Amino acid sequence: MIDLQDSRNEIDKVDKEIVRLFEYRMKLAQDVAEFKIQTGKKVFDKEREVEKLTALKALAGNEFNRHGISELFQQIMSMSRKMQYSLIKEKDTGIPFEKVTALPVDTSTKVVWFGAKGSYTEQAFKQYFGEEVKAFNVSTFKEVMEKVKDKSADYGVLPIENTSTGGITDIYDLLVEYENSIMGEHILKVNHALLGLPQSELKDIKKVYSHNQGILQCQKFLEANPQIEAIVCESTADGAKRIVSEGDITQAAIAGVQTAKLYGLKILRENVNHECNNSTRFIIIGRNKQYKQDAKKISICFELPHESGSLYNMLSHFIYNNLNMTKIESRPLEGKTFEYRFFVDFEGNLEDAGVRNALFGIKEEAITLKILGNY
Template sequence: MVKMIDLQQSRNEIDRIDKQIVSLFEERMEIAKDVAAYKIKTGKKVLDKERENEKLRVLQAMASNDFNKHGITELFTQIMSMSRKYQYGLMSAGEQELPLKEIESLHRDKKMKVVCFGVKGSYTEQAMEEYFNTDIECFYAPTFKEIMEVIKIGEADYGVLPIENTSTGGIADIYDLLVEYDNYIIGEHVVKVQQALLGLPEAKLEDIKKVYSHPQALMQCSKFLESHHHMSPIEWLSTSDSAKKVQEDQDITQGAIASVRAAKCYKLKVLKESINHENTNSTRFIIITKKKEFIKNANKISICFELPHESGSLYNMLSHFIYNNLNMTKIESRPLEGHAFEYRFFVDFTGNLKEPSVKNALLGIQEEAIGFRILGNYHMV
């Protein structure tokens, strides 16, 4: 006859053991405080991967079976991770120079120069005017890279670039350029995008054979284009530049996907309004500068980092946000050039560079990541 297990007795035993574990954990954290003090004094890095790996091998050897070996590995990996986070907290509590300088507000005046992607009549121009107002000196550049270059050499104080659309996601080229150039995000602005099919004043819908636009706009209107088989989509520099091309070429078979604003600017006819398939279609624009600044009370931070190509590295990195109770709003990955199936990660999260929890998280990420960089601290729309 099988003896019945006393469930309550087993639970009492687990409670007794858990109490001991809690006591031992707190004792371990007290010793970690001494370790942190030593590392602060000597400038030694918190993460000692070789030491941690050796310790895991020793602990695994103490386990009685394979299941427990895996469990011990997972348990102590987390304990050591918590110990590091505790040490980062102690280190970040000291006086630290901020990576970006805090300013009261963005100084707007007629001397300010702003460079805008595309040509007149673009959604980027609309974002620029709504963010800065129209009483500024502005000019246009045809490519994302040229915007970055103009900012870098100081020909403009600020630049306006699209970075993400609600229908088509992030714009990969922008993420790559944020790494390539030492420019910073100081603001963002969201514009509701209502794409339209534009043509010459005498054109009809059935006349259009070629439709020019930026790749993002073509994707946003892909269902419309698929339902009009006589139209061939052709990638162009920007939506507004596509409208400009139609106006300049004076070819009745050419159409452009752009804004109603662009139609008015280039005296074109709106053949069909609201052709994007998502009604909530919006684009997020970033304001960039080469100045290492952030506006007071900014509440959103963008960073990027690379990781070792090993199991659990991304999980360990994201745990810094969880531990510090920071809300991550976006994560994007881009392949690393010359490294097959390895990636650079871009993360947006809520916070301000002066907050202790943010300092703690960034210190931990900077210590444990490869190629860490702060891209900006700005006001979330």
């Protein structure tokens, strides 16, 4: 019978030798890094790594071990690259952002926000900027982006994420399409109410209008009232405007209490959202590539090669640089089958060495990298 302790003792000896050889390998990788720095050669050599993995797998005695060798050495090579990136002192991280002490805002500042008057976005805009700036609203997310791009507005306010329903995918796509950057964020507690005409009662309601997000956030209420048909409109406040203009007591809107006051509507039921801590995150966008010196969050997006382990290797840049990733979202790439662009939020400032190391590594290994903002 095999002696368990003897086997464990042998494993301990092997592990110590692996550690010694690993450290020796990393020393050799450092020598390689110095050569690459002197000659300007790129750290990531995909062709060389593929050749190495093929040769190493051929040394293994069975398929299980071949797979294990491939996984092991992919991680060793990934660690070697990260060490090499950290040695490159002058990194061209492609960060076209300027540090400022504060965002320039005064009484002449123009702000555009999404939705109709009385919407949650208007509420978020007022809480973030106050009421002294010049402001106007538009009816689509894309128009907000356009107005900032063409200098009709200095800043734009858009919803991007809700605690109940997750990210708003259209916004992610627009952040890629436009060169506007995220310059701030504001989180707003959202309590939806069912609003009707002054003479309406809950038992009268057959149709309810709201933005798609409002409907999704109140899905359980709607399921409990199957006689009510939910109809999507451009914003929660647009739903309120519609029932006022049509004057039909069988119609209602899902919107905020502030909307009821603005349009003279009756609150038929408060807190119809199913999540009691329902909150929406709004982003502040601008044309300028600027970030405040006390910024603490960074948003990026990148595309990856469609191959095993590529996402894991990319996310490991955050781990090795001790960065806390707070969100990851994926969006399909247009014209490609089951290939994705990834959106990541993580804590940090563009001045931080760890942040610059991580961004440099991702830029080297991803197909594309875009910094969406530091705020």
